[in-house]
Amino acid sequence: MDNTCFNYPTDTQVGPGVIGQLNGLLPTLGVHRPLVVTDAGLLATDAYKKLAAALLPGEPDRDWYLFSDVQPNPTEANTRGAAELALANDCDGVIGLGGGSALDAAKVCRILIKQPQLKLANYDWEADWSGLLPFIAVPTTAGTGSEVGRSGVVTPDGADSKGMYFHPELLARCVFLDPELTTGLPAGLTAATGLDALTHCIESFTSPIFQPMCDGIALEGIRLIIHALPTAIANGSDLDARGEMLVAAAMGGVAFQKDLGATHSLAHPLSAICGVHHGTANAICLPSVMRFNAQRQPGVYRRIGIACGLDVVSCSDADADDQTIHFIDDFIRRCGMPPSLEEVGVEEQHIEALADQAWLDPCHQTNPVPVTREDLKELFLKAL
Numbered sequence: 001m002d003n004t005c006f007n008y009p010t011d012t013q014v015g016p017g018v019i020g021q022l023n024g025l026l027p028t029l030g031v032h033r034p035l036v037v038t039d040a041g042l043l044a045t046d047a048y049k050k051l052a053a054a055l056l057p058g059e060p061d062r063d064w065y066l067f068s069d070v071q072p073n074p075t076e077a078n079t080r081g082a083a084e085l086a087l088a089n090d091c092d093g094v095i096g097l098g099g100g101s102a103l104d105a106a107k108v109c110r111i112l113i114k115q116p117q118l119k120l121a122n123y124d125w126e127a128d129w130s131g132l133l134p135f136i137a138v139p140t141t142a143g144t145g146s147e148v149g150r151s152g153v154v155t156p157d158g159a160d161s162k163g164m165y166f167h168p169e170l171l172a173r174c175v176f177l178d179p180e181l182t183t184g185l186p187a188g189l190t191a192a193t194g195l196d197a198l199t200h201c202i203e204s205f206t207s208p209i210f211q212p213m214c215d216g217i218a219l220e221g222i223r224l225i226i227h228a229l230p231t232a233i234a235n236g237s238d239l240d241a242r243g244e245m246l247v248a249a250a251m252g253g254v255a256f257q258k259d260l261g262a263t264h265s266l267a268h269p270l271s272a273i274c275g276v277h278h279g280t281a282n283a284i285c286l287p288s289v290m291r292f293n294a295q296r297q298p299g300v301y302r303r304i305g306i307a308c309g310l311d312v313v314s315c316s317d318a319d320a321d322d323q324t325i326h327f328i329d330d331f332i333r334r335c336g337m338p339p340s341l342e343e344v345g346v347e348e349q350h351i352e353a354l355a356d357q358a359w360l361d362p363c364h365q366t367n368p369v370p371v372t373r374e375d376l377k378e379l380f381l382k383a384l
């Protein structure tokens with residue numbers, strides 16, 4: 001048996017209206033002057049209004065501050081802007097409201113609040129990061145799982161690829177999974193973010209690292225997503241489906257503390273170089289990566305198929321993989337995802353740069369089978 005280490009979960013409140021508990025929670029964390037970090041798109045949503053309403057009542061001495069300039073695929077400048085606002089106003093806690101972009105910016109800005117002179121390119125995860133401001137995560141998409149993760153994805157100043165900033169101290173102190181905050185998420189983003197969560201569960205389960213607790217969580221996450229995502233897309237105000245998706249996304253986030261696979265190595269440069277949304281990039285690339293893996297490790301997807309509800313217990317390895325990949329491919333299409341990278345603006349002239357970055361990305365190191373730079377290039381061409 002390989003050695004391993006488990007430490008979770010994060011304190012998580014789940015259900016319609018739980019955001020109302022935020023007001024009572026903050027003083028228990030010593031937070032009286034929180035900074036809310038979000039993106040401009042959120043300001044017009046009910047999710048923002050509900051958060052603002054939850055911050056006000058009964059706390060006459062509470063001031064809160066707003067940083068709403070987070071970009072999709074956040075940058076160091078975004079996190080620095082949030083940190084400067086927090087420092088200028090003596091904030092004592094950070095609330096991230098939004099999808100993975102806002103949550104990651106909120107998470108990582110605490111590093112720059114502690115060390116304002118630091119350039120993220122020089123971040124040292126082995127330094128002492130104790131004493132970061134408390135972080136409360138309020139996801140408004142059901143996808144990235146950033147709310148329960150120990151890392152934030154931010155593009156450092158001057159770089160053309162994303163950086164991953166990891167530390168256990170980055171974890172949220174409390175997470176609110178409130179389905180009333182996701183009912184306004186449009187169908188296209190519901191699909192793309194939900195398929196990011198599905199990719200987390202599939203890639204973490206099939207990664208060869210010994211982490212059986214994560215494996216169990218990944219399989220149940222898959223079952224929930226297959227059940228709830230089509231309803232969440234078709235009827236955005238269905239609170240049961242929205243709630244199941246929030247929980248499944250958080251489960252994907254816990255599961256991939258184990259690790260991810262080659263699909264994510266393809267997706268990261270697709271966002272950095274071509275601006276493709278993270279979940280959309282995963283959804284387009286996942287079936288090609290699954291076919292590649294199944295050819296080299298027959299049977300690798302049998303238990304994924306079972307989690308999807310397929311009767312593949314006693315068929316051959318090849319059949320189990322075929323049926324599972326066909327099901328996932330069809331599920332992604334039924335969610336309304338574009339069938340190819342070409343449809344989201346990727347061109348053949350981008351492929352070499354994409355392959356270079358994908359090769360440098362660490363996620364493929366825990367793919368079920370080894371991949372070379374040429375394999376990654378071929379996978380991009382297949383998905384084109």
Ligand SMILES: NC(=O)c1ccc[n+]([C@@H]2O[C@H](COP(=O)([O-])OP(=O)(O)OC[C@H]3O[C@@H](n4cnc5c(N)ncnc54)[C@H](O)[C@@H]3O)[C@@H](O)[C@H]2O)c1
Pocket residue numbers: 039040041042045047071072073074098099100101102104140141143144145146149151152153181182183184185186189193196278279
């Ligand atoms: N930290 C991690 O573990 C992790 C994991 C996966 C992805 N990521 C990162 O997360 C980012 C992607 O996050 P995402 O997919 O959640 O998208 P996002 O945060 O970029 O948001 C996409 C869009 O959805 C809008 N939006 C969000 N919630 C809404 C709501 N309830 N109603 C209406 N509009 C809403 C936002 O305004 C934004 O325009 C990428 O930067 C990716 O690298 C991080």
Ligand SMILES: [Zn+2]
Pocket residue numbers: 144196199200264278282
């Ligand atoms: Zn992802």
